[in-house]
Amino acid sequence: xxxxxxxTTSPTRxxxxxxxxxxxxxxxxxxxREVANEAGVSIGAVQHHFPTKDEMLAFSFRTLADxxxxxxxxxDPDIDPGRTLFAALSQLLPLDETRGxxxxxxxxxxxxxxxxxxxxxxxxxxxxxxxxxxSRLLLEAGTPDAETRAxxxxxxxxxxxxxxxxxxxxxxxxxxxxxxxTQVQLALAGADVH
Amino acid sequence: xxxxxxxTTSPTRxxxxxxxxxxxxxxxxxxxREVANEAGVSIGAVQHHFPTKDEMLAFSFRTLADxxxxxxxxxDPDIDPGRTLFAALSQLLPLDETRGxxxxxxxxxxxxxxxxxxxxxxxxxxxxxxxxxxSRLLLEAGTPDAETRAxxxxxxxxxxxxxxxxxxxxxxxxxxxxxxxTQVQLALAGADVH
Numbered sequence: 001x002x003x004x005x006x007x008t009t010s011p012t013r014x015x016x017x018x019x020x021x022x023x024x025x026x027x028x029x030x031x032x033r034e035v036a037n038e039a040g041v042s043i044g045a046v047q048h049h050f051p052t053k054d055e056m057l058a059f060s061f062r063t064l065a066d067x068x069x070x071x072x073x074x075x076d077p078d079i080d081p082g083r084t085l086f087a088a089l090s091q092l093l094p095l096d097e098t099r100g101x102x103x104x105x106x107x108x109x110x111x112x113x114x115x116x117x118x119x120x121x122x123x124x125x126x127x128x129x130x131x132x133x134x135s136r137l138l139l140e141a142g143t144p145d146a147e148t149r150a151x152x153x154x155x156x157x158x159x160x161x162x163x164x165x166x167x168x169x170x171x172x173x174x175x176x177x178x179x180x181x182t183q184v185q186l187a188l189a190g191a192d193v194h
Numbered sequence: 195x196x197x198x199x200x201x202t203t204s205p206t207r208x209x210x211x212x213x214x215x216x217x218x219x220x221x222x223x224x225x226x227r228e229v230a231n232e233a234g235v236s237i238g239a240v241q242h243h244f245p246t247k248d249e250m251l252a253f254s255f256r257t258l259a260d261x262x263x264x265x266x267x268x269x270d271p272d273i274d275p276g277r278t279l280f281a282a283l284s285q286l287l288p289l290d291e292t293r294g295x296x297x298x299x300x301x302x303x304x305x306x307x308x309x310x311x312x313x314x315x316x317x318x319x320x321x322x323x324x325x326x327x328x329s330r331l332l333l334e335a336g337t338p339d340a341e342t343r344a345x346x347x348x349x350x351x352x353x354x355x356x357x358x359x360x361x362x363x364x365x366x367x368x369x370x371x372x373x374x375x376t377q378v379q380l381a382l383a384g385a386d387v388h
Contacts, residue, residue: 026309028222104308111305113360114298115220124361148376152350155357155373159349162356166307167318179349182342186380 009041011049015063018056023101027108032056058118061109065126068092068102072130081141081191085134085184089157092130093176094164103161130154142192149187156183203235205243209257212250217295221302226250252312255303259320262286262296266324275335275385279328279378283351286324287370288358297355324348336386343381350377 017039021030032053036046050056068091075088094100113119131150138146160179164171211233215224226247230237244250262285269282288294307313325344332340354373358365 026306104305107301107308107356108305110356110360111298111302112220114301120361123357124364127357145376148373149380151354152373152377152380155353156346156350156377157353158356159351159353160345162301162304162352163317163321163349166304167314170318179342179346182339183346183350186343186346186383189380189383 009039009045009049011059012063014039014041014046014049014056015060018060019064019101019105022060022105022108027105027112030057030060054116054118057109057112057116058122061119061122064102064105064109065122068106069126069129072133081137082184082188085137085153085187086180088133089153089180089184090177092154092157093161093180094168094171095173095176100165100168103165107158107162107165127154138187138191141188143188144190153183153187203233203239203243205253206257208233208235208240208243208250209254212254213258213295213299216254216299216302221299221306224251224254248310248312251303251306251310252316255313255316258296258299258303259316262300263320263323266327275331276378276382279331279347279381280375282327283347283374283378284371286348286351287355287374288362288365289367289370294359294362297359301352301356301359321348332381332385335382337382338384347377347381 014035018030018035021034021038025034032043032046032050035056036043039046046056050059071091072088075084075091078084078087091099092103094103109119110123113123131147131154134150134153135147138150143149157180160171160176164176208229212224212229215228215232219228226237226240226244229250230240233240240250244253265285266282269278269285272278272281285293286297288297303313304317307317325341325348328344328347329341332344337343351374354365354370358370
């Protein structure tokens with residue numbers, strides 16, 4: 001395999017290669033060797049940018065999380081908070097192949113976060129950002145106990161997403177969108193407007 | 195390390211060893227070699243009971259799932275369906291070290307199920323059993339759209355449980371039980387009795 005010198009790769013390209021490998025074969029398969037292979041660079045080039053595997057994983061997790069947060073921040077707010085929440089949170093469900101891969105790899109990082117403080121920090125910062133956005137919408141809608149309901153809305157979406165990624169045939173698109181719609185309505189129950 | 199002949203081990207003992215390794219070091223660490231080491235038997239003894247690693251993983255996942263289902267089926271039903279649901283579902287939250295380890299390992303199996311049909315089958319059978327029990331309680335309580343709400347209740351618990359396992363310091367016991375109580379109340383909203 002042709003390899004390129006250090007200068008022709010970058011942490012961002014290596015993270016993209018890692019996320020490709022992880023989506024295809026699972027995060028366990030994303031060794032330094034496999035990432036180098038996927039990116040078409042030497043193992044030394046990967047180690048030049050990421051002295052430890054932990055640094056490579058944490059950077060890749062942040063790259064993936066930023067991609068998702070970026071999509072969320074581009075959702076146009078609707079006058080109806082339920083529609084805004086639905087549009088935003090459907091970005092987190094495996095409703096197409098890209099989001100299916102994201103859910104798979106995000107969940108794998110989360111499981112690994114149980115034994116890795118650096119991954120745990122990325123996970124909790126990401127959740128905090130998303131939860132804060134949901135809370136704000138629920139508070140504006142006059143929802144009681146908005147923070148708990150925001151956390152539950154996000155947890156339900158993440159829980160459904162993981163199971164749908166593991167058994168796609170049991171979770172058709174219509175089922176997932178109906179479930180999301182229902183949880184959004186439950187979260188808004190008792191709000192001033194909806 | 196002293197090893198024992200085939201006859202002194204069993205699939206159940208090996209599964210227990212695998213679950214120990216996975217709880218301590220992650221499911222990735224649960225190689226045939228590590229499981230043999232943990233159980234104090236030879237690699238050949240593990241291969242005698244489990245010709246492939248996939249069989250070892252699927253049997254271990256079923257063992258863990260049965261342990262959880264068994265605890266759920268031992269929950270005493272209360273006259274108040276909300277209390278029964280709370281008591282049952284709190285078995286799935288990391289409210290002590292045993293349940294924290296279970297959540298970690300269950301989630302790791304679920305992520306791996308994305309690329310393993312045999313693990314996916316165990317996961318979906320387990321969820322189906324739990325969801326059916328929740329649905330039955332919600333239906334008896336006269337809850338609208340009981341099946342969707344049952345799925346959401348379980349998804350929210352599983353989503354919260356995984357994040358709590360990944361960042362235990364951010365999810366104290368009181369927070370988890372308050373969140374579970376809130377989701378149970380949302381699931382029962384509009385029911386005939388509660």
